[in-house]
Amino acid sequence: MDEQLLIQDTLEGNLNAFNQLVLHYQNMAYNVAYRIMGEHGAADDAAQEAFISAYEKLDQYRGGSFKAWLLRIVTNACYDELRRRQRKPVTPLKPELDDGETLENPYWIEDDAPSPEDEYQESELQKAIQKCINALDDKFRTVIVLVDVEGLDYETASEVISRPLGTVKSRLARARERVQECLQGFWELLPDIFRLNDEDNQ
Amino acid sequence: MNNERRRIKELNNLSAYLDKELNKKEAEKLETRLEKDPVLREKLENLKRTKILLSRLDRVQAPRNYTLTPDMVKVRGQKKQPLFTTLRLASTFAAILLVALFGVQFVLQGGIQTPRMQSDAPMLEAAKVEGEETPEPLIFWAEPGTGGAVAEGYGGGGSESGIEKPYIPEEPAEAEEAPVEEPAEPEQQPELESLPPVRDFEDSSPILGINPEESGKILDRSQPDVEEDEVPLDWSNIIRWIQITLAVIAVGGGLTFLLLRRKAR
Numbered sequence: 293m294d295e296q297l298l299i300q301d302t303l304e305g306n307l308n309a310f311n312q313l314v315l316h317y318q319n320m321a322y323n324v325a326y327r328i329m330g331e332h333g334a335a336d337d338a339a340q341e342a343f344i345s346a347y348e349k350l351d352q353y354r355g356g357s358f359k360a361w362l363l364r365i366v367t368n369a370c371y372d373e374l375r376r377r378q379r380k381p382v383t384p385l386k387p388e389l390d391d392g393e394t395l396e397n398p399y400w401i402e403d404d405a406p407s408p409e410d411e412y413q414e415s416e417l418q419k420a421i422q423k424c425i426n427a428l429d430d431k432f433r434t435v436i437v438l439v440d441v442e443g444l445d446y447e448t449a450s451e452v453i454s455r456p457l458g459t460v461k462s463r464l465a466r467a468r469e470r471v472q473e474c475l476q477g478f479w480e481l482l483p484d485i486f487r488l489n490d491e492d493n494q
Numbered sequence: 495m496n497n498e499r500r501r502i503k504e505l506n507n508l509s510a511y512l513d514k515e516l517n518k519k520e521a522e523k524l525e526t527r528l529e530k531d532p533v534l535r536e537k538l539e540n541l542k543r544t545k546i547l548l549s550r551l552d553r554v555q556a557p558r559n560y561t562l563t564p565d566m567v568k569v570r571g572q573k574k575q576p577l578f579t580t581l582r583l584a585s586t587f588a589a590i591l592l593v594a595l596f597g598v599q600f601v602l603q604g605g606i607q608t609p610r611m612q613s614d615a616p617m618l619e620a621a622k623v624e625g626e627e628t629p630e631p632l633i634f635w636a637e638p639g640t641g642g643a644v645a646e647g648y649g650g651g652g653s654e655s656g657i658e659k660p661y662i663p664e665e666p667a668e669a670e671e672a673p674v675e676e677p678a679e680p681e682q683q684p685e686l687e688s689l690p691p692v693r694d695f696e697d698s699s700p701i702l703g704i705n706p707e708e709s710g711k712i713l714d715r716s717q718p719d720v721e722e723d724e725v726p727l728d729w730s731n732i733i734r735w736i737q738i739t740l741a742v743i744a745v746g747g748g749l750t751f752l753l754l755r756r757k758a759r
Contacts, residue, residue, distance in 0.1 A: 314559070314561050326554045347567060464513075466502070475547065
């Protein structure tokens with residue numbers, strides 16, 4: 293896939309060329325959005341919003357890594373969506389029980405057909421990790437998702453968040469430390485090596 | 495405080511070392527410390543395990559395609575255009591004009607304030623100074639030397655003392671003293687009685703009562719092109735109102751735009 297050619301074609305009005313870029317990057321965009329938002333519905337909205345926004349702003353793309361440019365739009369869409377949800381909190385479909393926990397499958401939304409969420413089987417450990425990621429501040433969460441989940445190097449991550457390398461370095465270190473501390477609360481889910489290590493520390 | 499800073503710096507270096515993002519010199523320095531310090535090694539191991547755990551997270555697949563249709567792009571473009579663009583442009587132009595107007599006003603400050611100075615309190619001082627140098631009456635409507643009425647003030651009314659002053663164009667200083675002295679001298683009464691009979695002013699100006707045939711006898715040449723009853727245009731007021739209007743458009747438009755954009759999101 294020749295990215296630059298597709299970008300040029302898009303700028304000349306070829307929407308199909310842009311859609312090829314969308315198909316190529318949509319999993320990455322959705323994955324990052326999901327890890328930042330921590331929720332499938334919100335990630336879906338943010339990903340769609342990001343691609344529309346990317347199409348509209350494509351004339352502002354000034355070369356360099358298209359992936360980094362697109363991820364910047366995705367993270368910005370996530371921030372916008374997070375802000376919007378903070379202003380207008382969404383009532384969860386899952387009703388809360390007396391103790392504050394949510395009922396996993398309320399009878400009125402039970403459906404035999406597999407939902408996208410059902411198709412995605414998360415292990416308990418993965419849920420715990422995601423929970424710890426969700427507990428981070430937005431700026432720490434974004435960096436840890438970009439580097440540790442998405443596998444970007446510091447330079448690309450720095451491009452995505454439009455901050456210097458030093459900022460990426462310090463935010464990532466603190467994010468890892470916090471996730472590490474948070475995971476100690478789920479010690480029973482951790483692999484043996486982590487539990488042993490935890491007991492040693494205690 | 496220093497300990498906390500040192501701890502964070504150490505944490506940053508350990509984390510960057512894991513990702514091979516330290517330069518060679520820093521990496522070697524850290525490796526030397528790691529060999530000697532088991533606590534530091536333990537910290538590094540913990541960070542390493544956390545990183546491994548995070549990398550074990552599954553890659554989530556997009557639940558659907560996010561390809562765009564012409565309608566999606568078109569609707570978005572239309573939705574953004576009319577109100578948002580208008581408000582933003584109006585607000586921006588108003589702000590620019592406001593700044594420009596302030597600039598122009600600043601440059602021309604003296605020129606703008608001049609009419610105001612003439613029409614406000616300093617007028618008294620100006621009248622005094624003018625009275626000393628050029629006390630000529632503004633309008634004369636009788637033959638020189640025979641006495642007559644002097645129109646004073648912008649309204650063209652007569653003397654405030656109620657006594658008509660004689661016109662003395664060559665000796666301006668006496669013209670001011672005349673109203674004070676005249677009531678004390680009864681000899682002047684016959685002179686007043688000998689004035690020409692009052693004419694019919696039906697065709698005259700309703701304000702000044704000047705007969706058009708005698709209008710050429712306006713003797714004050716100090717402001718030949720200015721009508722006596724012309725009120726000078728107060729530019730400073732006009733400009734102030736324009737500035738207020740522009741400020742309201744700029745601030746109001748900008749705030750409305752921001753509010754609408756927030757709501758739209």
